[in-house]
Amino acid sequence: MVKRRQFIGCLTALGTSALLSACGGGGSDGGSGNSDASNASNATNKATARAKSASSSGTAIPPASSITDNNGDVWTLSGGSVYRNGAKAGDTYNVSLILFYSGTIYHEGTGGQFYGWTGSGWVSCNDPRLGGTSADGTSLPTSPYIIDKAGAIWTLSNGVIYRNGATVGNTYNVSLVLWYGGKIWHCGTGGQFYVNADVANQWLPCSDPRIAIAAPAGMFYGMNGHFDYTYTPQQIVSILKGMGCTSYRVGCTTDSTQINAVIGLAQSFQSAGMTLVVLINQGVYDASGNLLNGESAAYSQGYSVAQTIANALKPYGVTIYECGNELTRQNATVNNFTYAGTKASDFNNSNWPVMRGVMRGMIDGVKSVQSNAKCGINFCVADVGASDALWDGMQPDGSGGYPTVRWDITTWHNYEVYGDAFDIGTDGAGPGFDLPTYCKARYGVPFIVSEWNTGPEQTETYRGNYITTKLGEFYQNRKTHNIQSVMYYVLDSGNDTYGIMLNGTALNPSYNAFTSFTSGNPDN
Known part of the structure; x- marks a missing residue:
């Protein structure tokens, strides 16, 4: 555990929330001791003979005169220092207690700091009698x-x-x-x-994170696809119905070929009573690959593109737009792609206004055409540092008072490499937290996992098992975590890296795993 400066000194102090300041208690190296070696020798001479059985868990010195661990080593306390089989165990001083608990030797300094014996040194920790991580809801x-x-x-x-x-x-x-x-x-x-x-x-x-919220039913099982598939819109609708999917996500720019292809999809989905989620594929760069020139220019670009796309699709029943794809994970926006995104400082402060501007522009552009449309903003990994800063009008450097970005749906990408969405690491590897619960309480809008899958290197057998496991987890939490849809990536990737189909042929066992789950777990 991480070393701490202050700890609760004893269990009796906990009832009144009294805290004791920690002071010297020991360490693996460093620190000076002033124990009386001759007294220690006298105290431990009788203890050097190995006992046949270990002391009971919870045995402490004092009041006991010695402790025998599971290896038969005999531990004693003299002059504020800890001894094992008559020899000093590391460099300890001002020790007031030695404790044997669940097979481990601990010691406590006069200030209440505990240390656990690793076999070769001491590591700071809590009093083990306090227990481990508290139960959820404590x-x-x-x-x-x-x-x-x-x-x-x-x-x-x-x-x-x-x-x-x-x-x-x-x-x-x-x-x-x-x-x-x-x-x-x-x-x-x-x-x-x-x-x-x-x-x-x-x-x-x-808001209170314990409040269970159920997003509207009817589009929970979703799939990703592309505008340039060789499948006709009618074939895509038929394939999705066969898989138990009721929603489909597809990207679109203002290119006329793309818009016409998505219009065709929208017409078929409208007739089938299914939901088409359109990703407005505008980034932070211009057509030449250069960063857009400031927040105002970025806003105008986002507004124009979104307005054009929404105008084209409004007659065909499209009401959900995702404004941008992984904008927090561009070269210009994240400081290092290995960062988890839980801190705003993980992101580029100088280029932040451009990203914020294009997001705001896309939302406003859609709303100018369809005031009742729902706009989502997309995040990756554990990017709550980015989502919080955008929501609250903050810069990555901690300064505030900037325009806020307020979306109607929180959308997130959750590939296996990013970690479990319900226990995602705070720093990419550290203690996890429940991402959908956090977003539900912070932003108060529905949550969509707009892309999820395992890695492209996995076998179809592995992928099939992963699909079953993840759908089970998503499904179990859908009515409490405000999860509106989980959209698998992707219908057809042109190979067997991500797709669940290839040229109209199902890839198994992943396809069967998906359809078996949807058929047995209705979206209601």
């Missing part, structure tokens, strides 16, 4: 403390929130602290909820 003040996935201990005292004994941002009159979906939330006496963004101790306004 709240304060009902419980005396919350332990998050990183091992941090959260407490509530006099309406103020503490993490490892230190205040977290500026909180007051807090009536509830909640551990839910891998995040810490709090509610004030006025009923407003906030979520901890874990960046500079920020608290962001939101």
Whole structure:
């Protein structure tokens, strides 16, 4: 676990949320000890003989005079230092307690900091008797403390929130602290909820994440495709019906060939009573590949393109548009493609206004034609740093007061390499959080997974199992997490890397896995 400066000193202190400041307790190297070696030798001479059985879990010194671990090693405490079989175990000082718990030796310094023995040194940790990560839904003040996935201990005292004994941002009159979906939330006496963004101790306004919300039914099972397929629109409708799909996502620019192809799809989908989601494929670059010249120019470009596409498709029943594809993951917009996106600082501050401008322009362009249309903004990986900054009118450098981007649907890409959407890593590999729950509470709009799949290198057998597992997870959470649709990528990729069909022939077992699931789990 990560070393911390302050910890709860003992279980009795937890009931009143009293915190003790940590001080020296030990370490694997460094730190000075002033123990009396001769006293230690006298104290441990009797303990060097190996016992045949280990001490019981929970045995502590004091009151015990020695502890025998599972290896038969005998542990003692003398002059504030820890000894194993009569020899000093690492460099320890001011130790007040040695504890044997669940097969591991721990020690505690006078300030309450615990350390666990690794076999060769000491690693800082919590008192193991406190337990591990708190159960989802644990709240304060009902419980005396919350332990998050990183091992941090959260407490509530006099309406103020503490993490490892230190205040977290500026909180007051807090009536509830909640551990839910891998995040810490709090509610004030006025009923407003906030979520901890874990960046500079920020608290962001939101709704109660526990409220179950069901998105409108009827388009849950979706598929991605392309405008230039050799399949006719009628064939695509027939194929999708055979797979149990009721929605389809396709990209479009202002190119007349693309618009006419998508019009043909829209006509067929309208006749079939199915949903066509149109991706407005405008990026942050101009036709020559140069970054658009500032926020105003980007807004105008986005507005013009979206208005043209919406005007063409409005007569044919298209009401959902996704404004941009992976705009947060362009060379100009993300600082490093390996970044998870959970921090706004993961993104390019200088080019941020261009991305914001083109997003705002596309939304406004659609609304100028169809005021009742729904516009989505697309994110990838764990890009809540980007989505929060756009929603709140912030720059990646933390400055605020800029135009906000407000979408009607949160859309996200969730390929296997990005992690499980319901437990996605906060830093790409660290403790996970429930992304749809976070978005539901933060933005209050439906959630669409507009692309999902495993990697192109996987076998069809692996892909089939992955489809069954992921659809099961999505389906289980659809009525609580405000998930409107999950759209598999892709119908036909021209090869066996992503497609579920190839030239009209089903690719199995992935195709059978998909259709078996949809037939047994109705979208209602």
